[in-house]
Every structure is written in C-alpha cells, then in structure tokens.
Amino acid sequence: xxxxxxxxxxxxxxxxxxxxxxxxxxxxxxxxxxxxxxxxxxxxxxxxxxxxxxxxxxxxxxxxxxxxxxxxxxxxxxxxxxxxxxxxxxxxxxxxxxxxxxxxxxxxxxxxxxxxxxxxxxxxxxxxxxxxxxxxxxxxxxxxxxxxxxxxxxxxxxxxxxxxxxxxxxxxxxxxxxxxxxxxxxxxxxxxxxxxxxxxxxxxxxxxxxxxxxxxxxxxxxxxxxxxxxxxxxxxxxxxxxxxxxxxxxxxxxxxxxxxxxxxxxxxxxxxxxxxxxxxxxxxxxxxxxxxxxxxxxxxxxxxxxxxxxxxxxxxxxxxxxxxxxxxxxxxxxxxxxxxxxxxxxxxxxxxxxxxxxxxxxxxxxxxxxxxxxxxxxxxxxxxxxxxxxxxxxxxxxxxxxxxxxxxxxxxxxxxxxxxxxxxxxxxxxxxxxxxxxxxxxxxxxxxxxxxxxxxxxxxxxxxxxxxxxx
Ligand SMILES: *Cc1c(COP(=O)(O)O)cnc(C)c1O
Numbered sequence: 365x366x367x368x369x370x371x372x373x374x375x376x377x378x379x380x381x382x383x384x385x386x387x388x389x390x391x392x393x394x395x396x397x398x399x400x401x402x403x404x405x406x407x408x409x410x411x412x413x414x415x416x417x418x419x420x421x422x423x424x425x426x427x428x429x430x431x432x433x434x435x436x437x438x439x440x441x442x443x444x445x446x447x448x449x450x451x452x453x454x455x456x457x458x459x460x461x462x463x464x465x466x467x468x469x470x471x472x473x474x475x476x477x478x479x480x481x482x483x484x485x486x487x488x489x490x491x492x493x494x495x496x497x498x499x500x501x502x503x504x505x506x507x508x509x510x511x512x513x514x515x516x517x518x519x520x521x522x523x524x525x526x527x528x529x530x531x532x533x534x535x536x537x538x539x540x541x542x543x544x545x546x547x548x549x550x551x552x553x554x555x556x557x558x559x560x561x562x563x564x565x566x567x568x569x570x571x572x573x574x575x576x577x578x579x580x581x582x583x584x585x586x587x588x589x590x591x592x593x594x595x596x597x598x599x600x601x602x603x604x605x606x607x608x609x610x611x612x613x614x615x616x617x618x619x620x621x622x623x624x625x626x627x628x629x630x631x632x633x634x635x636x637x638x639x640x641x642x643x644x645x646x647x648x649x650x651x652x653x654x655x656x657x658x659x660x661x662x663x664x665x666x667x668x669x670x671x672x673x674x675x676x677x678x679x680x681x682x683x684x685x686x687x688x689x690x691x692x693x694x695x696x697x698x699x700x701x702x703x704x705x706x707x708x709x710x711x712x713x714x715x716x717x718x719x720x721x722x723x724x725x726x727x728x729x730x731x732x733x734x735x736x737x738x739x740x741x742x743x744x745x746x747x748x749x750x751x752x753x754x755x756x757x758x759x760x761x762x763x764x765x766x767x768x769x770x771x772x773x774x775x776x777x778x779x780x781x782x783x784x785x786x787x788x789x790x791x792x793x794x795x796x797x798x799x800x801x802x803x804x805x806x807x808x809x810x811x812x813x814x815x816x817x818x819x820x821x822x823x824x825x826x827x828x829x830x831x832x833x834x835x
Contacts, residue, residue, distance in 0.1 A: 365426050367394045367589065370690040371705070372697030379427040380491055383590050384499060386583050391705070392697075393686050394589045399634040400425040407610040407637075410600065415453035416443040419483075419597045425635075426593055430490070438490060442483045447471060454479070454598045456605035456778065459752050463767060464778045465760070466602040473541060474784040474803070475676070476625065477512035480594035485516030485523075487590055492522035499582045500834060501525045502569055504562035507538045508676050508783070513584045518547040526830055528553045528562040531818060536810050537787060543814035550815070551833060557821035560666060568823040575827060579834055586624040587683050595628030596635075598780075603637055606776040613640035617767035617779045619674065619759040620644045620652055623682035625780065630688055633730060640775050644733040645766035647674045647741075652682055656725060656733035659717030661685070663708065673738050673791040674758040676783070692729065693721050734766035741765075745785075745795040755800045757783040758791045 366376040371392030382394045402410075410418055420439040427435060443453050449470035456466050471478025492499055499522060503510055510527045517523045527542065531554035534542075543552050555562050570576055570583070584591075599616065606614045616639060618626040626644050633639040646653045648670045655661045663681035672678055686704055693699045707714040716722040725731045736744075744761035748754050756764065763779040771777055785792050785800035792800045819825045 365400075365428055366397045368397050369393070370395060370686050370697065371701050378429045379590075380429045383487060383491055383588075384582055386585065386587060392700075393587055393684070393690075395687055395690060396426055399631065402636045404610045411604050411610070414451075415597070415601055416440045418600060419443055419594070422597050422600065423593065434490065438483070438486045442486050447482060448478075452601075452605070454601050456602055459748070459754065459764075459779075462771065462774075462776055463764075464602075464606055464776060465754075465756075465781050466598065466605075466778050467781050468598060469757075469781055469784045471512075472515040473508070473511040474787050474806075475508045475512060476595075476780065476782045477508055478515065479598060480591035481512040481516035481584065483594040484584060484588065484590055485520055488517070488523055489520040497580070498522045499524075499580055500830065501584055502528075502566055502581050502830070503583060503585070504528045504559065504566045505542075506530065506559040506675065507534050508787075509584075509586070511538060511541045514542055514545055514550050514552075516584075518545055518550050520549065524549045524551065524834070526551045526553060526826075526833075528555050528565060528826065530554075530558050530562055531556050533558065535787075535790070537789065537806075539814075540809040540812065541806075543816045544809055544812040546813070546815055551829075552814075552816040553826065553829065554816050554818045555821050555826075556818065561821040565821065565823050565826050569827060569830075572827075579830055581830075585683070586622045592624055592628050592631065592684070592687075595625055596632050599629050599632035599639070600637060602778045602780075603632075603639070606778055610638065613638045613775050615639065615641035615643065615770070615772065615775050615777045617643040617645055617763045617770070617777060619677060619763040619780065619782045620646055621649075621677040621679045621682070623652065623684040623688065625782070627684045627687050630691070630729065630731075634691070639730060640772065641730050641732055641770055643766050643770045643777075644731060645762045646733065646735050647672045647677045647762050648735070648737055649678050649680070650735040651679065652685070653733040653735040655685075656731055659719070659722040659725075660713060660715045661689075661708070662713040673741055673788070673794075674762050675788075676759055677762065688729075692716075692725055732770050734769045736762045736765040741791065742795040745792065749796060755785045755792065755796075756781065757785040757788050759783050759788075 369388030369392035371390040373390040416439045420436045468476035517525045629642045669680040703714045741758045741761040760781045767779045
C-alpha cells in the first residue's frame with residue numbers, strides 16, 4: 365500500500381514512513397492511494413472475529429511493511445479486556461428501538477481517543493526499536509488528547525512525552541489523570557497561560573527545524589493516519605453487533621470536532637461496509653454542520669470559537685476535513701489545493717454550494733449533519749437518565765440529538781459514545797443535580813502525588829526544559 369498527499373506531492377510512501385510524520389511535505393494530509401474493497405464473503409469471515417483479530421485483518425490491508433506476525437502481536441497486545449474493560453472491547457447496547465450506543469470510552473482515560481492512541485503507542489515503540497531511534501513527543505492539550513497520549517506512551521521505550529497544558533484550566537479530574545502519572549518518560553508542563561499559548565509554543569518549537577531535528581521532536585495529533593486507521597476498526601465491530609447479516613445497512617452518528625472520528629467512518633464506507641448515513645454531530649461550533657447544510661466551509665477565528673459544555677468539539681477548523689474533501693472532489697489534487705491553499709488560506713472560506721461535487725456529499729458519500737446547544741445537551745442527559753437509566757456525557761448527548769433527527773425506518777442508528785460522563789462531571793451535575801459514578805480505579809485520584817513542572821508561556825523556557833530532560 366502506498367500513501368499520497370492530498371495536495372499532490374509526487375512522493376509515495378509506505379505506512380511506517382508516515383507513521384512518525386505529521387503533515388506531508390507540501391502541507392497536505394496522507395491518504396492511501398486506494399481503499400481496499402471488502403466484499404460480502406470477507407465480511408462474513410470477519411463477523412465473529414474477536415476485536416484484536418478484526419483489527420489485524422483491517423490493518424493488514426493498509427500496512428505491508430510490518431511482518432504479519434508482528435502486526436498481529438501488536439493488535440493482540442493493544443486490544444485486551446484488561447485495557448478496555450470487556451471482551452467485546454466496544455460493546456453495543458440498544459437504547460431504544462433502533463437507536464444504539466457503541467461504547468468506545470472504557471479505555472485508560474475514559475474517552476474514545478484511547479482506541480487509537482493505545483495502538484499508536486505500541487506501533488511507535490515497535491518502529492522506534494526497529495530503527496534504533498528515539499522520539500520526543502511534544503503536544504498541547506486542554507484535556508482528552510494529552511491524557512490519551514500519556515497513557516498510551518507511558519513506560520514505552522524510545523519515547524518521551526512533553527505535554528503542555530494551561531495551568532489551572534483543566535478540570536480537577538483531568539489534571540489528576542495526567543499529573544498523577546509517575547513514569548519517567550512522561551513530562552507534564554503546566555504553562556502560565558491559556559490553551560492557545562500552549563499551542564503557539566508547540567508550533568514555535570516545531571518551526572525551529574534545527575531544534576526539532578536535534579531533539580527528534582514529533583507529535584501525535586489527530587491528522588496522524590495510523591490514528592484514523594485504528595478508528596476504522598470499530599465501525600466494522602459496531603456494524604457486526606447491530607446486524608445479523610451483511611445485507612443490512614446501518615447508520616452512524618459521530619460527535620465531531622476535528623473530523624477524525626467520522627472520517628474513519630467514511631473510510632469504512634469507502635471500503636464497502638454497508639453504511640447508509642454518516643451523521644456529523646456538532647455543538648455550537650458548527651463549522652461542519654454549516655458545510656453539510658450549505659456547501660460553504662468557513663473557518664472561525666479564535667474569538668468566534670465558543671467555549672461549550674462539550675469542549676472536545678470546540679474547534680474553529682476541522683483538521684481532518686481535507687481528507688474527505690479530497691475524495692469529494694474526485695481526488696483532484698489541483699482542485700483540492702486551490703480550495704485549501706488559495707481560498708481557505710486567502711479568505712478563510714471556500715464555497716462548493718454551486719459545485720456538483722457538493723451534492724455528492726450526501727448522495728454519494730452519505731453525509732448528513734446536525735447542531736446542538738447547551739440546552740439540548742442538558743435535556744438529552746436528563747431524558748436518557750430518566751427513560752433508560754443511562755448516563756451519557758455531553759459529547760455523546762450531542763450525538764443522540766443529531767441521531768434522532770436522521771432516523772430511517774428499519775436502519776439501525778449507532779451513536780458513538782465518545783467519553784464517559786465522569787470526565788465532564790460539572791455538566792452532569794448541572795443536568796441532574798448529582799455527580800456520575802466513578803469507575804473504582806479512579807477513586808481518590810485527585811489526592812495522588814502530582815508530577816508536573818510549571819513554566820511561563822515562553823518558548824525558550826520550554827526548549828530549555830526539553831533539552832535538559834533529553835539525555
Ligand atoms: C476528540 C473528541 C471528539 C471529537 O473527535 P474528532 O475526531 O476530533 O472529530 C468528540 N468527543 C470527545 C469526547 C473527544 O475527546
């Protein structure tokens with residue numbers, strides 16, 4: 365399998381070459397040069413496989429530069445009941461007639477990002493050992509991504525994590541999750557400032573090519589193809605649980621921010637998984653809903669990005685969206701570049717409303733969308749508790765709202781549960797008047813000793829800290 369850049373760079377790369385990279389050299393995103401097709405006989409063979417085995421089968425179609433026995437061992441080591449809580453790994457439950465919740469949040473940090481990040485940790489360790497190389501991951505987080513990365517990389521050989529976060533601005537639970545890690549290769553850096561300061565520091569360090577090379581700085585952001593690929597697996601697993609045979613269509617609703625999760629659904633659908641509709645659920649930050657309704661993609665300024673009660677969906681632009689648009693415009697890299705470089709780069713928007721390609725977003729690619737508000741989330745959380753004795757987190761509540769707006773008779777609708785409610789306790793208290801139950805392993809974590817350094821919002825201070833801790 366070869367990988368290409370959405371912006372037309374002539375190089376073709378193998379999986380392990382792009383595994384440790386971010387963007388392609390021309391600023392594009394990597395995609396496989398074709399989507400392997402899965403026929404009904406293959407689906408039938410896969411239907412009853414354990415999750416780790418299913419992951420191996422799907423990953424094998426995209427990874428041909430890791431020996432199969434090694435890849436199989438990596439999948440087996442990643443997707444275990446010990447790490448993800450159940451034999452099914454992503455159990456499905458019917459909430460009401462035709463509406464299902466697929467649990468993706470029972471990993472170490474209680475959000476779906478563990479599904480991909482845990483695999484990434486094992487792939488990184490494997491590939492770095494094979495190269496005799498080291499990697500220092502530098503990141504910025506306001507919560508979910510940073511903790512998922514740290515729990516995936518803790519104790520891994522050849523990898524260090526330097527994770528910046530805005531001092532005092534994460535929830536006490538999130539701080540405790542990250543700062544209680546005592547592993548030597550995990551460095552928490554609390555920056556005196558806001559999330560944007562952290563992100564600016566990461567960008568500045570990454571733009572210093574000399575420093576970046578000398579200290580082998582890398583990232584684990586959501587545009588990494590391996591993360592997206594890992595997420596494709598649970599669409600298949602969800603499909604198999606929602607159906608008894610492979611001639612039945614299923615729809616999925618996906619609480620969306622950077623469009624990584626739902627883009628994995630798009631890949632599964634392109635492979636031939638019988639997905640009818642992919643519903644993109646957004647909150648008040650409705651860049652994506654606006655596009656799917658109107659054909660206009662208009663990124664927001666930082667000042668126009670709302671802080672909401674589903675914070676992991678608070679985005680101003682969707683970093684993975686370029687992958688889907690590449691397919692939407694028929695993989696025409698010249699057209700893609702004019703949209704993303706000239707128009708988006710110039711005016712902060714592009715307009716496909718008059719383009720025949722835009723109609724295909726729904727007709728050919730199955731996309732629909734919805735938007736919800738804080739009041740909607742509170743209402744859904746209350747209603748789901750009252751009618752089904754089930755607590756959902758605010759992101760999953762956004763999903764349930766959107767799902768109900770796009771139900772089709774006879775087609776199961778699977779809503780991806782992207783976090784457990786305990787991670788967003790304040791909103792649950794606002795909706796229900798009490799805190800959600802906490803899994804036993806998280807009892808009292810706020811009282812554990814914390815491993816974190818506090819630094820000013822200053823690039824040089826962060827560089828000096830990295831340099832000091834790199835030998
Ligand atoms: C990251 C995240 C999302 C958004 O996922 P994308 O892949 O960025 O679209 C939604 N919900 C939760 C809880 C998350 O952590």
